[in-house]
Amino acid sequence: xxxxxxxxxxxxxxxxxxxxxxxxxxxxxxxxxxxxxxxxxxxxxxxxxxxxxxxxxxxxxxxxxxxxxxxxxxxxxxxxxxxxxxxxxxxxxxxxxxxxxxxxxxxxxxxxxxxxxxxxxxxxxxxxxxxxxxxxxxxxxxxxxxxxxxxxxxxxxxxxxxxxxxxxxxxxxxxxxxxxxxxxxxxxxxxxxxxxxxxxxxxxxxxxxxxxxxxxxxxxxxxxxxxxxxxxxxxxxxxxxxxxxxxxxxxxxxxxxxxxxxxxxxxxxxxxxxxxxxxxxxxxxxxxxxxxxxxxxxxxxxxxxxxxxxxxxxxxxxxxxxxxxx
Amino acid sequence: xxxxxxxxxxxxxxxxxxxxxxxxxxxxxxxxxxxxxxxxxxxxxxxxxxxxxxxxxxxxxxxxxxxxxxxxxxxxxxxxxxxxxxxxxxxxxxxxxxxxxxxxxxxxxxxxxxxxxxxxxxxxxxxxxxxxxxxxxxxxxxxxxxxxxxxxxxxxxxxxxxxxxxxxxxxxxxxxxxxxxxxxxxxxxxxxxxxxxxxxxxxxxxxxxxxxxxxxxxxxxxxxxxxxxxxxxxxxxxxxxxxxxxxxxxxxxxxxxxxxxxxxxxxxxxxxxxxxxxxxxxxxxxxx
Numbered sequence: 059x060x061x062x063x064x065x066x067x068x069x070x071x072x073x074x075x076x077x078x079x080x081x082x083x084x085x086x087x088x089x090x091x092x093x094x095x096x097x098x099x100x101x102x103x104x105x106x107x108x109x110x111x112x113x114x115x116x117x118x119x120x121x122x123x124x125x126x127x128x129x130x131x132x133x134x135x136x137x138x139x140x141x142x143x144x145x146x147x148x149x150x151x152x153x154x155x156x157x158x159x160x161x162x163x164x165x166x167x168x169x170x171x172x173x174x175x176x177x178x179x180x181x182x183x184x185x186x187x188x189x190x191x192x193x194x195x196x197x198x199x200x201x202x203x204x205x206x207x208x209x210x211x212x213x214x215x216x217x218x219x220x221x222x223x224x225x226x227x228x229x230x231x232x233x234x235x236x237x238x239x240x241x242x243x244x245x246x247x248x249x250x251x252x253x254x255x256x257x258x259x260x261x262x263x264x265x266x267x268x269x270x271x272x273x274x275x276x277x278x279x280x281x282x283x284x285x286x287x288x289x290x291x292x293x294x295x296x297x298x299x300x301x302x303x304x305x306x307x308x309x310x311x312x313x314x315x316x317x318x319x320x321x322x323x324x325x326x327x328x329x330x331x332x333x334x335x336x337x338x339x340x341x342x343x344x345x346x347x348x349x350x351x352x353x354x355x356x357x358x359x360x361x362x363x364x365x366x367x368x369x370x371x372x373x374x375x376x377x378x379x380x381x382x383x384x
Numbered sequence: 385x386x387x388x389x390x391x392x393x394x395x396x397x398x399x400x401x402x403x404x405x406x407x408x409x410x411x412x413x414x415x416x417x418x419x420x421x422x423x424x425x426x427x428x429x430x431x432x433x434x435x436x437x438x439x440x441x442x443x444x445x446x447x448x449x450x451x452x453x454x455x456x457x458x459x460x461x462x463x464x465x466x467x468x469x470x471x472x473x474x475x476x477x478x479x480x481x482x483x484x485x486x487x488x489x490x491x492x493x494x495x496x497x498x499x500x501x502x503x504x505x506x507x508x509x510x511x512x513x514x515x516x517x518x519x520x521x522x523x524x525x526x527x528x529x530x531x532x533x534x535x536x537x538x539x540x541x542x543x544x545x546x547x548x549x550x551x552x553x554x555x556x557x558x559x560x561x562x563x564x565x566x567x568x569x570x571x572x573x574x575x576x577x578x579x580x581x582x583x584x585x586x587x588x589x590x591x592x593x594x595x596x597x598x599x600x601x602x603x604x605x606x607x608x609x610x611x612x613x614x615x616x617x618x619x620x621x622x623x624x625x626x627x628x629x630x631x632x633x634x635x636x637x638x639x640x641x642x643x644x645x646x647x648x649x650x651x652x653x654x655x656x657x658x659x660x661x662x663x664x665x666x667x668x669x670x671x672x
Contacts, residue, residue: 087575091490092502095483095546102543103509106520113519124523169414172407185658186415189422192654192661194604196622197643200629201425204636212424215441258421263665270666318513322606326626340515348611353519360516371511378507 110364113357120353127354134358144359147330147337150249151366154320154338157253158260158313166264166309167302171294173265174272184269188262195259199326202255206241206327214239242328245335252327252336256320264309271305272298304377311374318367339363429453429641436637452641460632462645464617465624469649472537472620473602479542480598481591484549489583491550492557493565493575503554510547515607517544522611536612537620541602549594552664556590557583593664596657600650621646 114134118127138144169187173180190198205212217236224231241251275298283297299306321340324330330337330345339359347356428436430448439446456462487506491499521540525531530539560582568578584591609623616627625639625646632638654661 085496088490088494088496088499090575091486091493091579095487095550096502098483098539098543099506099509099546101524102521102540103512103517103547104505106517106524107509107512109520109523110516120519120522169411172411177408177411183411183415186419188662189419192600192650193647194606194622194625194650196604196606196625197647200625200639200643201421204428204640205421205424207636210436210441210636212421212441218440219442258418261418266662266665270662315511315513319515321515325606325610326629340513343515343518344607344610347519347522357519360518363513364516367511367513371508374511375504375507 107364110357110360113354114361116354116357118353118357119351120347121351130354134355135361137355138358138362143334143337143342146334147339147342150336150338151318151320153249154253154256154317155314157257158317159310162257162260162264163306163309163313165261167268169261169265170268170272171298174269184265187265190259191262191266193259195322196326198255198259199323202251202258202323203242203327206251208240208243209237211241213241243332245332248328248332248336252323255327256323260313260316264313267305267309267312268302271302275301307377308374311370314370315367315374318363318370339366425640425644428637429644431637433635433637452637453645456628456638456642456645460628460638460642461616461624462621462628462642465619465621466646466649468534468618468624469603469620469622472534472541473599476538476541476545476602477595477598479538480545480549481595483542484546484594485553485584485587485591486579487546487550488553488557488587489579491554492560493578493583503551506547506550506554508547509544510551514544518607518611521608525612532613532615532618534613534618537605537608540608540612541605545598545602549598552594553587553590556587560586589660589663592657593660596653596661597664599653600661603650 115129115131116124116127117130117133118124173184177183193201208214214236217239218233221231221236222233225233240247242248279297279301280293283293288297319340320338321344324336324338324341325344328336330341334342340363343356343359343363346352346359424441427445428441429452430450431445432447432449432451435443435446487502491503522531525536525540530536564582564586565578568582573581603620604622605620606622606626609620613619613623616624619627625642628642629639
């Protein structure tokens with residue numbers, strides 16, 4: 059910019075400066091910075107989001123030209139609502155959410171509260187809990203598949219060893235019975251086994267978020283409450299926990315969004331089986347799209363997944379907007 | 385008076401110490417339990433399949449060797465898969481950080497009507513259950529002729545992560561005092577110079593945090609690798625591992641060795657840049 063343009067600035071008061079600042083820029087200036095990111099984002103994220111809605115009303119098979127696909131109206135959705143696998147997947151996603159917003163959240167908060175005090179080796183302890191976060195879901199899935207292995211896996215071997223000990227002590231137990239527990243084979247057990255592996259990863263994440271939140275808590279408030287005679291539990295219940303409320307909102311929303319996104323672990327460990335008993339929406343969608351080539355039907359599942367998430371995405375964004383205005 | 389206050393306080397302090405110690409013991413037990421799966425995997429990877437199936441997991445290992453790692457690295461192709469992961473991750477990482485720093489700069493530096501709309505668009509995209517993009521992205525990659533090439537993954541990761549990166553960088557850049565930009569303008573600097581000399585250098589901590597976090601995310605991605613790349617020689621380590629799992633079914637020591645090898649790069653990044661990693665994770669959730 060030629061220097062002659064900034065001479066008038068010097069004469070202006072601070073309040074006028076603001077106004078001029080807005081006018082000063084060439085109207086195209088923001089676009090030179092935004093053009094490439096926006097184009098990329100538009101092509102690979104915004105357009106696909108809307109395209110899914112379009113595909114959901116067709117019977118596209120993924121290979122023939124989309125122009126040849128028939129518009130089928132709400133047929134995909136009608137079929138979906140009458141599909142027992144779909145309802146199984148929805149129920150499983152809800153179970154996943156129920157576990158995720160309770161167990162890792164409570165454990166993570168409790169760990170953060172303890173690790174926030176000065177204790178020895180706190181770095182080692184923190185690392186032990188959040189190390190699983192660094193692993194790829196595939197790696198977690200494979201390692202846990204091994205842990206759950208019926209005959210040789212870590213869990214059943216340990217159980218069998220324990221039962222063997224009891225047998226030696228004279229109890230009438232059969233150590234080999236432990237080797238028959240099919241953690242990933244029994245329909246009423248499999249989902250919980252997969253969620254167990256996911257919880258193993260999630261606890262450290264929640265702990266990190268709460269540790270960051272605890273750092274923002276003003277120690278003076280805690281001291282004031284202590285002077286007022288607040289006991290440990292009351293201090294937590296009436297002072298610390300309310301102060302952590304914003305973090306708790308984020309943790310709950312993130313947990314729900316993560317539960318709805320769950321795919322990798324299910325695909326690696328069970329493919330949704332046996333007999334769809336560990337099916338979740340994302341896995342169901344993938345199966346329909348790339349195993350059955352019913353892209354239209356899969357898109358309808360995607361639309362439902364989107365609609366379920368919408369409320370939680372809105373909650374998160376609402377919080378950001380409020381912060382923005384504060 | 386002072387006695388009446390002091391007495392109960394000393395009692396509660398003692399109680400507190402005792403209670404904290406119990407909590408610490410529980411946390412230690414938990415930590416050991418949490419490390420157990422990894423420790424078990426490590427021990428398994430050093431043993432042979434015959435040894436484990438004959439004697440069980442809790443037997444004293446007959447031999448310990450790195451044979452499984454050797455086989456996973458060479459014959460099973462983990463070395464190729466890892467190479468592919470780097471070829472995909474590094475350009476995507478560079479692309480997303482560069483582009484998002486530009487868009488973040490535009491969003492805080494200029495006042496224009498759509499600025500806030502774009503901000504929320506990036507934010508919404510980062511929260512999306514990304515599976516809903518799966519089918520159109522698959523179709524798009526075919527139409528653009530990048531399906532089953534590195535480019536499909538590089539382009540998609542770059543674009544998709546722009547949401548999170550722009551969100552974080554914009555919030556970080558907002559903390560730069562406006563007067564800094566203004567004085568650069570007075571010195572006659574053009575917008576691109578201001579971006580390069582002031583905007584970028586001041587967000588280096590945020591860039592470092594994003595880089596560590598995004599490296600882990602892109603490196604560990606599974607779904608998009610599954611959808612966009614099918615040729616075995618192009619697979620990144622995640623889908624490569626699931627291929628290996630299919631080939632060596634029931635050779636658990638080998639599968640586990642491969643899994644641990646696949647984790648080494650992210651582990652190195654994590655331990656070297658741990659502070660940034662943790663910082664990055666919390667950036668989205670707490671202010672700044």
